Amino acid sequence: MKTTQICFLQNSNTPIEYPAAAVTLIAIPVFNEFRYVNDVLNAVHKYSNNILVIDDGSTDGTSEILKKHIYLKTISHRTNIGYGQSLIDAFSFAHYHKFDWLITIDCDHQHEPSYIPNFYSEIEKKDADIISGSRYLRKMDLDSVQPPPDRVAINSKITGILNQHLTLGLTDSFCGFKAHRVIAISKLNLTEKGYGFPLQLWIRAGRADLKIREIPVPLIYHDPQKNFRGTLEDPKIRFDYYIRIIQQELGHNADKNVTGTDCT
Numbered sequence: 001m002k003t004t005q006i007c008f009l010q011n012s013n014t015p016i017e018y019p020a021a022a023v024t025l026i027a028i029p030v031f032n033e034f035r036y037v038n039d040v041l042n043a044v045h046k047y048s049n050n051i052l053v054i055d056d057g058s059t060d061g062t063s064e065i066l067k068k069h070i071y072l073k074t075i076s077h078r079t080n081i082g083y084g085q086s087l088i089d090a091f092s093f094a095h096y097h098k099f100d101w102l103i104t105i106d107c108d109h110q111h112e113p114s115y116i117p118n119f120y121s122e123i124e125k126k127d128a129d130i131i132s133g134s135r136y137l138r139k140m141d142l143d144s145v146q147p148p149p150d151r152v153a154i155n156s157k158i159t160g161i162l163n164q165h166l167t168l169g170l171t172d173s174f175c176g177f178k179a180h181r182v183i184a185i186s187k188l189n190l191t192e193k194g195y196g197f198p199l200q201l202w203i204r205a206g207r208a209d210l211k212i213r214e215i216p217v218p219l220i221y222h223d224p225q226k227n228f229r230g231t232l233e234d235p236k237i238r239f240d241y242y243i244r245i246i247q248q249e250l251g252h253n254a255d256k257n258v259t260g261t262d263c264t
Helices: 036-044 062-068 083-096 113-123 149-165 197-209 235-250
Strands: 006-009 024-030 052-056 072-077 101-104 130-134 178-181 212-216
Touching: 024 036, 024 083, 024 113, 036 052, 036 062, 036 113, 052 062, 052 083, 072 083, 083 101, 101 113, 113 130, 113 178, 113 212, 130 235, 149 197, 149 235, 197 235
Parallel strands: 024 052, 024 101, 052 072, 130 212
Antiparallel strands: 006 072, 101 178, 130 178
């Protein structure tokens, strides 16, 4: 997998050496997360010294905060490219530096860092290629703020469509809190740069017969005003974008008529 428009902010001219036991890397994609990034990094650092942040063209001061955390490895996009590209760059980094596993966690306080050890425990079972957090596998809310209904509805419909075509047995197709076996993911040739990245991942992983499991993680939503940027703010446009990715990956039309809440 190739990276695009990136530069290493630290150790740019020196090979990175990790101890032999450091087989798991934690990657955090960020874009304009000034409000949260410091607290999230401090929390994640409790569970790992091997942390990669992919700064996707932040302009709000996030980049300056990252420089203060000297233990980080940081990839910087000169401009905002997209959530998917940030993850593609993380996989490339993990593969190049010979990590066995990559755990991805978002930086907006919607993922609870204290659950990272749960992923470590699941990795030790050696029975999966992707261990995906699910906010709907078991009710365990840590926050009273509910996510926007359109997000829940779209997640439900898209998850149903994926299960219908690939029998993945998913309950949450959009949770970014995951552990990935690096050698397995590196063979998928992932290319989707935007928010639809998880859909390409699921379809290519399913077709490659990767072993996929879900584990419960909390449903946390602090900011009901935080939404997608640009035209993806419109739930219908966002849903149609996801459907286009699914159809492109499947090579045929995907049925939208899956039981679930209306997302228009």
